[in-house]
Amino acid sequence: MTVPTTSYPFRRIAASGDISHVERELAEEVPIALEFNGIGYAVLMATPHDIEDLVAGFLLAERLQFAGDTVINVSLHRAEAGLVARATLPADRAGALLDRIRHRASDSSCGLCGIENLEQAMRPLPPVAAKCEAGNDAVFNALAELSRFQLLNARTGAVHAAALVDARGSIRIVREDVGRHNAFDKLIGAMRRTGAAWDGGFALLSSRCSFELVEKAALADCPMLVTISAPTRLAVERAAKAGLELRVLARPDALLASEY
Incomplete structure (x- = not known):
């Protein structure tokens, strides 16, 4: 599927002072209002494609x-x-x-907006039951292949990707969005809607490892979360309590693996 973009004119200014005129493809970002049971629930800023997947994943992240x-x-x-x-x-x-x-007034799908108190924000996560059968070679294989599947990002350079990767390191499903939360919700929703399972594989995200992404992974029973950037302390602690394996700062030549 080709996702529409908008071409926009810019001036390219080089360090030497040379100026040229270029056209740049821009990713779309629009407000998407979610209405459940006839009631307005949230407005997300997202890339306007794979919305059915986004909603299916969002409902899981919201524990609805x-x-x-x-x-x-x-x-x-x-x-x-x-x-x-x-x-x-x-x-x-x-x-x-x-x-x-x-209690909710939301502008992103982080899963925390509108939470009433700290106890709700730190609700226990369900233990991850699925097992990861992928070795580190599979992670490096997926990292090497991910850019081929980032079709919208190749055109715009402005969107995140979330990928379902099998135990051998082959990428099975990819979803893209301007928001890293949205991209992961879209992936999880796509899996729910197609009946795809982790099957010993893992999730690969082109983002940092934040608390909210760990929440989404655990709620989706993802056995291992791989991100290309660093984690926060809270993300690591929450992942450890849920039994979610982490691979972070995953680059072509090295990665960090959780030891809990």
């Missing part, structure tokens, strides 16, 4: 659905300012939805 739940249908509607994604949660999740809405 769980890994074994049936993926709900999403209807998309164009609005003057962006897109509206509508979905209906089953009756047994309505209470959780209303409780979350009472």
Whole structure:
């Protein structure tokens, strides 16, 4: 699928002082309003493609659905300012939805916006049950291949990627977005919607390893999270408690592996 971009004129100014005129492809970023059970829940700033995947992953990250739940249908509607994604949660999740809405005002899919107190923010993560069968060679193989799958980033240089990688290091699914949270939600949602499993593989993200990404990985029962940049202390501590393996600062020549 070719994702639309916008070409925009710029002046290129060299260190020597030479000036030339260039056209640059820019990634799209639009507000996407999420409505669940007829109620406005959040507005995300995201790249406007694979929105059904984004919603399916977002619901998992928000703990409004769980890994074994049936993926709900999403209807998309164009609005003057962006897109509206509508979905209906089953009756047994309505209470959780209303409780979350009472405290939520969001502009990103980090999973923390609108949390009422510190205890909610630090809710225990479910232990990761899936096992990673990939060795470090598989990680290096995936790193070497990732750029081939970053089609939108190759055109714009402005988006993150999240990839499902199998135990041999082959990339199976990739999703891209201007937001690293969105890209991971899209990947997890794509897996839910297609029935894809980790199968001993792992997630590879073109970003740093933040607390929120560890949360999403654990909630999706991902056995290992690989990121190209560094982790935060909280991310490492939360990953350790959940039993989530980490590979961070993953570069072509070296990586750091968690030892817990």
